[in-house]
Amino acid sequence: MFRSSSALYAHIPCPVLPLCRLPHCLFSHGQQHQFQRPVERPVRKRQIANSASATSSCVNTGKESDSSRLSTIKSAKGKNNSLAFRATAKRDVPATESSTLPTTLKRVRQQVSPPSKPTKSTIATSSLTASEDGAKDSSVVYILPVTPHPPALHSQRLQLATALAKALRDNRLSMTPNNAASAKELEIASRTTSLTYANTMKQHIFSLSKKGNQPEKVANEAKEVPTERILEFLPQFIHKEWQLEENKYMISLPSERDIDEARVAAASGYEICDRCTRYFMVGADGQAECVHHWGKPYRVKGSDKRFSCCGEMEGMTAGCRTSSKHVFRITHYPRLAVMIPFRTAASGDKFPAAVALDCEMGYTTLGTELIRLTILEFPSNKVLYDSLVKPIGDVIDLNTQYSGVTSVDEPGIPTFDAAMKTVLENYIGSETILIGHGLENDLAVMRLCHQKVIDTSILFPLDNPELVSRGYKRSLKSLASSWLQRDIQVCSRSSAVVRSTTVEVVSKSGGAGSESAVPSSVGAPEAFTLKQEGHDSIEDAKAAADLVALKAKFMLALQDQKRAAATC
Structure with missing residues (x-):
């Protein structure tokens, strides 16, 4: 501020007193204007001249330094003077600087380093390391700050850190993949530049695929897990x-x-055809023919979708x-x-603790009905029940290319009510855990409401989370190939395999004490006619059971390893 020679406002008290x-x-400050007297100026200049650390930046500043104000406060008299600048002195001068020379106050303030505190990135890294020891994993991947500046944009760092967490999770290399990915990304970001960051992260993610062991190998190398533990x-x-509601299961x-x-x-009486999507009257004659592709469309990389039945591109014919x-299919449970x-x-x-089941369906005048039912004991995969089932409605199409069933008119095949009565009296109870693939369809055709499902x-x-949100699922054939190294649902099986399977089912079913499963009137296994193509329900049920058993063994092996590490 400039000095007022006329003192026009000297009679007005300062509106911000005492601050x-x-x-x-x-404005008027009363006795506080004593520090503005020019008598004290030689003292301030003499102190700067006598100081060994004085510089030219501190001489002709045109303003009073903090040290002069402090010395003036100490020398000034009056109650108002001490109260006005007591708070200022506490804020401007730390406790460690009170003993220094007034003339060197600014230089000392610049040289004194702040108290050592853990930085934000250090705290985050230590928490991630602690969480890796046994705490819960975070729900998302966090990007931690890097000093002095990050090597890439936040979006790129988040994308690579998420890919790293996925690699850790898929290869079973960490119990807390999100936290581990955040800590590793921070380490790489701290020691790389903008030119080498992305390449270093990608190389590290690629190297994890070589370190990761397949779940089945880990489970096989581990000690044999008893059935009771599984x-x-x-x-x-x-x-x-x-989860059941999201996957269209019946809850009540x-x-x-x-x-x-x-x-x-x-x-x-009108329905929508499940193949050609036309409206038709159920049971009426003289309707238009059903022209359709019985296969499913698939896409080869770099080409259009083609049907698996004929190889024709989608939309051509x-x-x-x-x-x-x-034919029609009903998914509405009240209907x-x-x-x-x-x-x-x-x-x-009296019921087993867990069973694996698989159903084959065919088209009738009542929609889709059960035509074959298989139940295996878990985890031994012993066949408890396997029989063709005579549907209630008139058969329209047995869907042989998928079910493998060519006829259900042979004598001795149990009806739907008889088969379900045998199953519910001997093999499935309210506490029995049902294991299978896509069980919402199997339970629908069985007309069974059950919630203990795997x-x-x-x-x-x-x-891919996007495909999961759109309702896509992995097929049982894909899961068996990648996790069990087993090929199932092949379209060419020899008749000898089918007949031997039928003989085994007849002998085991007769020994299990379920007379309705395989009636005594059936004298030969050939009474159950299966075609040399389609799905085998025993094979599918075994694959589902082995997948669940494999995951259980793997999780138990991880628990044992973690417990052993904690003990050591």
Whole structure:
């Protein structure tokens, strides 16, 4: 501030008293203006001249330094003077600088280093290291700050750190992959530049694929896990209610009101064909033929989608197969209850703790119905029940290319009610854990409401979250090939394999004490006619059971390793 020669405002008290810090205020401060007297100027200059550390930057500043104000405060008299600048002195001068010379206060303040405190990145790294020892993993990957500047943009760092966490999770190299990825990314970002950061991260992610062991190898190298331990660990794989709802499982039996509404809606008799997507009247004659592709479309990299049945590109023609009848599929549970009512399993201790099952379905006048049912004991894979089932409605198409069943008209094949009665009385109870792939479809055709389910399509999801959110799932054939190194669902099986499987089923079913499973009137295994193509329900049920057992062994092996490390 400049000095006021006329003192126009000297009679007005300063509006910011007692906190005014201006050396030459225009307003009145009372006795506080004593420090503005020119008598003290030679003292300030003499102190600067006598100081060994004085520089030219401190001589002709045109302003009073903090040291002069402090010396003036000490020499000034009056209560108002001490109260006005006491807070200022505490804020401007640290406790460690009070003993230094007033003239060297600024230079000392620049040279004194701040107290040593752990930086933000150090705290984060230490917490990540601690979390790796046994704490819970974070839900997301965090990008930690790098000093003095990061080597890449935040978006690029987040993308590479997320890929690193995925590699750690897929290769089973860390129990807390998100935290470990954040710590490793911070380490690489701290020692690399903008030119080498991305390449270093990619090389590290690629190297993890060589270090990771396959889950089946880890489980096989571990000691043999007893069946009791697997069964004790199995309930941890049971899906939650919200998972079942997301995957279209029935949580509770449909109410009578919903069933009545569905009965009214289905009174018209029109359905949508599951193959050619045309409306048709169920059971009516003289309708248009059903032209369709029985295979599924697939995409080869760099080309358009083609159908697996004929190799034709999607959209070129209506189909490669022509059928005289249309078929339909119903997924609405109240409508399914209109045709065949749902039921629940009974409670008791005589039922197995867990079973693996697989169903084959065919098209009838009631939609899709059960035509073959297989139940295996878990984890021994002993065949408990395997039989063809005679559907309630009239058969339209047995879907042989997938089910492998060519006929259900042979004598001795149990009806749907007889087969379900045998299964619910001997093999499936309310506490029995059901294992399979896509069990929502199997339970729908069995008309069974059950919540203790382990579905391998949910237990082994796709790696792409976007595809998972859109409802895509890995097929059982893909899971068996990648995890079990086993080829299933091949289209060329010899008839000898089919007949031997049937003989084994007949002998074991007869010894199990289930007369309704394989009636005594059936004298030869050839009564159950299976074609040399399609899916084998025993093979599929074994694959699902082995996948769950493999994951259980792997998780138990990890627990043992972690417990051994904690003990050491």
